[in-house]
Amino acid sequence: MADFGYKIQEDRQINYDSNDRTLFYFLKRVEPSISLCIGCGTCSATCTAGQFTQFDLHKIMLYVRRGEKVHIANEIKKCMLCGKCSLACPKGVNTRNIIFQTRKFLYSNK
Amino acid sequence: MELTGKQNIWKDYQKEIASDKYFYVRSCVRQNFFPGAETTFLRILKDELHKDIYEHPCHTTCTGIGYHGDVVPFDTAMTVIARQFALMTEAGYENLVPSCVTSFGLYSEVLETWHHFPDVLARVREHLRKATGREFNIPKNVAHASDVIFKFRNEIAAKAKYKLVNVETGKPLKVVEHIGCHYSKMFPAKGVGGAEFPYVLIGMVEEWGGEVIDYPERRHCCGFGFRQYLIQANRGYSVGCSHKKFESMEPYEPDMIITNCPGCPMFLDKWQYAISEMNGKTYGKNGQGIPVFTFEEVAGMVLGYDPWDIGLQVHQISCEPILNKMGIKYDPTAKYLGKNGKYLGVPEKPSVLKD
Numbered sequence: 001m002a003d004f005g006y007k008i009q010e011d012r013q014i015n016y017d018s019n020d021r022t023l024f025y026f027l028k029r030v031e032p033s034i035s036l037c038i039g040c041g042t043c044s045a046t047c048t049a050g051q052f053t054q055f056d057l058h059k060i061m062l063y064v065r066r067g068e069k070v071h072i073a074n075e076i077k078k079c080m081l082c083g084k085c086s087l088a089c090p091k092g093v094n095t096r097n098i099i100f101q102t103r104k105f106l107y108s109n110k
Numbered sequence: 111m112e113l114t115g116k117q118n119i120w121k122d123y124q125k126e127i128a129s130d131k132y133f134y135v136r137s138c139v140r141q142n143f144f145p146g147a148e149t150t151f152l153r154i155l156k157d158e159l160h161k162d163i164y165e166h167p168c169h170t171t172c173t174g175i176g177y178h179g180d181v182v183p184f185d186t187a188m189t190v191i192a193r194q195f196a197l198m199t200e201a202g203y204e205n206l207v208p209s210c211v212t213s214f215g216l217y218s219e220v221l222e223t224w225h226h227f228p229d230v231l232a233r234v235r236e237h238l239r240k241a242t243g244r245e246f247n248i249p250k251n252v253a254h255a256s257d258v259i260f261k262f263r264n265e266i267a268a269k270a271k272y273k274l275v276n277v278e279t280g281k282p283l284k285v286v287e288h289i290g291c292h293y294s295k296m297f298p299a300k301g302v303g304g305a306e307f308p309y310v311l312i313g314m315v316e317e318w319g320g321e322v323i324d325y326p327e328r329r330h331c332c333g334f335g336f337r338q339y340l341i342q343a344n345r346g347y348s349v350g351c352s353h354k355k356f357e358s359m360e361p362y363e364p365d366m367i368i369t370n371c372p373g374c375p376m377f378l379d380k381w382q383y384a385i386s387e388m389n390g391k392t393y394g395k396n397g398q399g400i401p402v403f404t405f406e407e408v409a410g411m412v413l414g415y416d417p418w419d420i421g422l423q424v425h426q427i428s429c430e431p432i433l434n435k436m437g438i439k440y441d442p443t444a445k446y447l448g449k450n451g452k453y454l455g456v457p458e459k460p461s462v463l464k465d
Contacts, residue, residue: 002387002461005342009350 019067023105027064030101036091037061043085043095049078057085057095064102073106123304127261128251133203134165135194137210138175139372140404146421148209150410151255158269158413159262163207166197174212174292178336184223188230189237191220196244206249207258211371214254215292218300221248252300254293256370256405260302260310263317271414274320276365277437282321283365286400287311288355288378290371291331311368314405318412327358333381334373352381356393356400363395366432367402378402383426386462397464399427411438418444428465 027034044050044058055078063071076099085095113121132155140147155161173190176182198206208214224231238244259266274283289308294301303309312322333351338344355378369375382399386392394400402425403411410420417438422429423445433440446454459465 001390002384004345004384004388006345006349008353008385008388009346011350011354 014066014068016067020069021065021067023069023072023102024064024067026105027098027101031094031097033091033093034061034064034098037093038091040090042088042090043093046084046088048082048084049080053078055079057099060102061098064098069106072102076102076106123302123307123309125253125257125300125302126251127253127257128205129261130161130205131203132161132163132205132207132258133198133201133249134163134255135169135172135206135208135210135213136165137208137213137372138171139376140209143372143376144404144407144421144424146410146419146424147404147406150415150420151209151259151406153415154266154406154409154413155258159265164201164203166201169194169197172208172210172213172216174210174216175336175340177216178212179340180337185234185237187216188220188223188234189241191217192234192238192246193242193244195249196238196242196246198249199245199247204247204250206252207255208252209255209372211254211256211290211293212373214252214300215296217249217252218297221252222297224248254301254310254370256293256310256314257302259405259409260313263314266409266412267317270318270412272412272436272438274315274318274408274412274436276435278435282319283432283435284323284363285315285320286323286325286328286359286362286364286367287315288332288367288369288371288374289329290369290374293370311370311405314408315368318408323359323362323364325359325362327355330355330358332369332371332374332377334371334377339377348377349381349384352377353385356382356385359400360393364400365435366408367400368405368408369402370405372404375402375404379426383460383463386460390462392463394427394431397462398431399463401425401427401429401432403429403432411436414438416440416444418447426460427463430465 039058039061041058044056047055047057049055055075060072060075079099081096081099083096089095136148152163155163170190173182173187177187208217274285276283289311294305294308298305301308301310315322331351333348335348338348367378379402382393392399407420407422417429417433417440446456448454
C-alpha cells in the first residue's frame, strides 16, 4: 500500500444511537451521585495513579456517559482504589464506589 | 399571486440572480485542476444563452486560499477584492460572478463587513486609492457561477442533447450533489435554499433528468478546508472527511457526484485515488471510482459538448462509465490529444483504481 506521508484519520464521531449505555444506567441506579458529576477534573488532578500513568478518571466518566465500554475496561484496571478522588470531589460524587461498581459490572458481564 | 404556507416560507430561501451583463472572475483551483470547466461555463453563457459576460485580463486571486490558510490578513484580502471591484467598475459592469465558491464566500464576507462597518469600507477605499489610484462601486448583484447555471437550467434542458438518464435501463442516473461549504454555510441567505435546503445543484440535476440521492453524510464537508490540506500533518483529517462521505454514499450506488466548488471535485476525485492506494478500497462498480464533475461539466455533457473539449480527461476517476450510461458519443482515441491534435501522452495508471 502506498505511503503518502499521511493516513486516513479515523472517524471519532460518538454514535449515541448504537453505543451501549447500560453501564451508565446501572451506575445511576447503584450510585446515584454519578448524576452530580460536572466533569471538573478534580478527581484526575488528585489521582496518585494518574501522576505516573495515563489513567484519567475524568476521561472514564466521559466514556461511561458516552457508552464507550472498550476504553473503560482497559483503563479501569489501573485504579488502586485509594479513594483520594472521592475526598477531593467538590460535588460529593462517590467516585471510588463508581469505579468499584464499574469493575463489578464489567467483570460480571464477561 | 399571494403566497401562502410553505410557498411563503420557501420565498425566504430564494436569492436574486442577475439575468445578464456579468463580470466573471475565475478560480485559482478550478483553472488549474479543471481548466475545461470555466471555459465551458463561458461557452454556455455566450453561445447557448447569448449573455454578455466579460472577464478582465488583470483580475487576480481573491486571496481566499491564503486567507483561509491563515497567511493573508483580512485587510489585505479586502484591498485585493476592492481592486477586483474597481476592475469591474472600470469595465462598466455591476453584476459579479465568481467561479469559485471560496471567492463567493469571501466576497460575501467582505461586503457584509463593509455593510456593518462603513469605516472599514472607507479605510479600504483609501488603501486602494493610495496603492493603485483606483475607485470602485460595490456590486449590485453577487451570484456564484452555479447560481447562474441554476437560473438558466430550463433553457439548458431545452437545448439538451442528452439527459441524466441511463440509456440502457431508461432510469434516471443516481446523483450525489455536493455543495461547497463556503457557498451555503457561511452566509446561508446568499445561497439558493440556504444552509438547510441548498437547492442549487438539485435544481439542475432534476431539470436535466437525474435523481438526487439522500445519504447520511450529505452535508459533510469534502475535507479540503485549506489548512487541513495545505499542511501535510493535517492531511489525514482532509482525506478522513472524504472517506466518511464515500463510506456513507457507497450503499446507495451513486452513478456520479456533482459539485459547485472548485475544491470539492478535486478532493472527491483525487482522494478516491489516494484511498484506493492506501486501503485498496474503491467506491464505484468493478473496481472503478464514482465519477466527480463540476456543474459546468455536467451542463456541457448534457448539451452534447465533446467530453475532451470540456476537460474530462484530466479527472482522476474515469468519466467513460458515465458517458456510456448517458449514451454520449465520443472518440476514445482522442482522449489525450491536445487542442491542436498533438498527442499529450497517457498518464501513469493507478495500481488499484480501474478505468
